[in-house]
Amino acid sequence: MSEWMVTQGSTARRRARPLSPLREYLRDTFWFAPMAAMVSVFVVWVGAQALDTAIVEALRDEGDYDTLDELLRFAEDAKAVVSAVGSAMMTFIGVVFSISLVAVQMASGQFTPRVVRIFVRSRITKATFAVFLATFVLTLLVLASFDSVDDPRAVTTVPLVQSALTLCMVALSLLLFVLYVNTTLRLMRISHVIARIATESFRVAASMPVSTGGQDDAARLGSATAWVPHEGRAGVLRDVHIARLVRVARRHGVVLRLIPRIGDFVVPGMPVLAVHGGPVPPRRALRYAVSVGVERTYHQDLGFGLRQLSDIALRALSSAINDPTTAVQALDRVVQFLAALSRRPLDAALHRDRGGAVRLVQPVPGWTELVDLGFTEVRMCAIGSPQVCRRMLAGLDDLLLLVPPERRQPLLRHRELLRQAVDRSEPAPADRAFALHPDRQGIG
Template structure:
């Protein structure tokens, strides 16, 4: 069995927080933030209406009709602005986000379909969409508050506070629009997309359990039962570690997760092997597993490496033919592998408060990560000296960084790359050029 890890995460002894299906669903959709914002608009509008009514009532009690006349004139001026805002905002929303959808489609075709998730989960994008719709809705509500022609002494409400609030929302919309355009343009640049993926991958690595133990495999005891998956088919995205540890502790058993995070499971797939006793009751294991349509970064630290490899492969395809982008992806693959080269891999052990192992979770091993990062790109890199030179340099750097017992897969990939180049390139000088280590590819 490979190396073992104990629970840690960002802080020693702290378990990674589990993602609920609801929270993950809300992150991947656009409906929640705009809906919540528009509900909030109704509340704010009702409060502002009450303030406007209270101001008018106070001035009428004081018989300060001159101030009311001044407020009426200001409100008439504000009404013209609010009318323009209400008529133009919806058109503005349609044009802006239509262009954005085209940009997302282009990014998906050029980089990888997986990067669309970055656009969908963007907080700036959701905030901009929510504020735009809220401004449009508020402007309509404010227009309904304006009364017809009336003298100051008979008016019941002057929506002056509401108009000021609408203008404030308009200013916020313009500010968010600038930020939104800036971020969208950044996300259309491959260097920023790759950097974003890498940062997400490192966050996942930071949530990895740390530490090392020995002799734990024999302590699990024989397998006594299995728990199968009864939910929908999909990708195993997340397991609720705290609830699983608690359920195993109550039964006095050890649960071993059979599939890895990121595996596709169907009804009937064995999920848990039970060691040391009967399986926990179905109710205690309910909602401990999150299955969805795509992988996430939360407990799947290899997902970032998968996306980087996809980008490199897409860049090396005949349709794209962009070896420089492939080199940028290799840069980040090397960075990621260098960061985990000295960390325990293969299996994570999660313990209860007394230090007893209650959950065994498989994670990708070092060889699997190296293969994921290099195997496919290496197979497509032959004939592209810029990429082969970067691969040789990256593998050489990792051989120096990695512990001695983890150098074999790196040396294997280097040898396979050399063999492929020697077999495909006829000229000796071209072979030497293609296999010369260069961290920039070809400058």
């Protein structure tokens, strides 16, 4: 609970920004960062070349040909170094690309396809690709700027600043390569992936408004006076622009109620907003208030983290992988997340205007739905794995100590269903007793 309070306190001061489709598109692609880096390094090279030309012209105006002759000798050595750097960069790029493909393939096959998004959106991976490609482009530009003359009086430019810039880019590339390997190795370890999922889930929960009486206030809205259909493309509802919808509802004196939950699949013509207390606001006012994509995101999606944790546990319990310890690690985080939400109001999030009036009602998963999402599928696949059964029983017992009395029923139901399934699958009394003994480490 202390981690939940810290997370909530650190994010309560800032409200989640609306999900930008362009920003999400760029974060889900690999082309933008390398292209931006290559364009930027070209601009920097133009400036460095102009500076090198200015240095040579200043020395020629002063008649300091001895210094120019030394710079020409330096240029010969620098040219060999830059040429070697250019060849090495292509090798590094191939290594980074190979490591990324192996990591993505491993994550998709052994964890769940949903966690591939973590690798695709990794900032260190994109930065490494971008800097490596920018360094390679810079070496080509610097090699093209070397002057072929040997006479100090005829030389027009010596790439002194450009060579120093290339060495700086090489140092940055090496640093990023070390960070990239470290980050990738961490993400290939399931414990770090599960911890990352839990962290993102806590961030989503902390950004949601805490409102008491959400269900009661939502019920007092009465029947809807109008409906707003979805007019965009079909896809997963990823985000609603809360601030815009609250402003529109306040300006027109109505209350808006979101019908689908974040993460639901919507199609054109499906009602997405119910209007209470007045007519439908103008369509232009509601434009871009709903964001739809091809997959779920953590943004505003309270159940997405539990969905991923359940998927990891199910994949670990499959006969192809048979890794109950990974399932136990996923259950650890499921219990942690449910414990953090054990006394938090759920079912509906109420968003109010500056006057305190409710203007937007957003449905969120209820306690029973979250418990079912975290335990149902894992419980059905855990039969035959005493380690997972013991960990699930210990987690349910811990949650029963934390939740208020009105939230105990779904936990007791899962506990009883697990006991009945173990009784049916384990004919020996000793095996049944062992599998039904709660243990926070599974088999500690």
